[in-house]
Amino acid sequence: MMENEEIKEEKIIEKKAKKDIEAYVNIYTSFNNTIVHATDLSGKTIAKVTGGMTTKQSRLKANPTVAMFISKRISESLKENHVSHIYIRIRAKTGNPAPGPGASAIIKSLTREGFKIISITDITRVPRGGPKKKGGRRGRRV
Numbered sequence: 001m002m003e004n005e006e007i008k009e010e011k012i013i014e015k016k017a018k019k020d021i022e023a024y025v026n027i028y029t030s031f032n033n034t035i036v037h038a039t040d041l042s043g044k045t046i047a048k049v050t051g052g053m054t055t056k057q058s059r060l061k062a063n064p065t066v067a068m069f070i071s072k073r074i075s076e077s078l079k080e081n082h083v084s085h086i087y088i089r090i091r092a093k094t095g096n097p098a099p100g101p102g103a104s105a106i107i108k109s110l111t112r113e114g115f116k117i118i119s120i121t122d123i124t125r126v127p128r129g130g131p132k133k134k135g136g137r138r139g140r141r142v
Contacts, residue, residue, distance in 0.1 A: 022085040022118070023078060025110070029100030030093045033061045036074050036106060040081075047077035051102070067102030068109045075113040085116045094125040 023046060028035040038046040051061030054069045078086070088107060092099035099122075111117060 020084045020116075021082050022087065023081075023083045024087050024089060025074065026089045026091070027099075027103055027106055028091045029062065029067075029103045030096075031062055031100050034067050034070060034100060034102035034106070036070050038074050038078055038083075038086075040083075046081055046083070047074050049073045062100050062102055064101050064105035067105040070102070071106040071109040071113070075110060075115065078115070079113075083115070085118055086110065087118050088120045089123050090120065091122075092124045095127050096124070099124070 022041055024039045024041065026037040026039070028037075034051045035048070036050075037048045040046060049070045051063075051066050051070065052058075054073070055061060055063075055066050060066050088110075090099050090103050092103075107117070107120065
């Protein structure tokens, strides 16, 4: 009897020893395409899925419905690697005020899949000045 109890206690301890693995999910959304790239904290790629990998029509690559299919494929690969907590980084095209239509759909479907979202960060690049505007020194004369 004592041996069976000791074996049960060891199994319980082994189950509790599992650790929650964290990962980054980088979402790039423009108005033409959606790219999702999942990496671990060191930067090693876990999965990368784009709009073109999930749909045949070019016009639908930035669609929120296609974004849901993208996140479903990403979540499958994250679950295979035992990831339960994610950091989300959203990036839009440089100079755009808002990300494309697929970003919010991806976040919603990832939460429905059961992932705990630790933070959502916007890493869109902002132009600071940029190249010289056309029109010359005195501007466009009307």
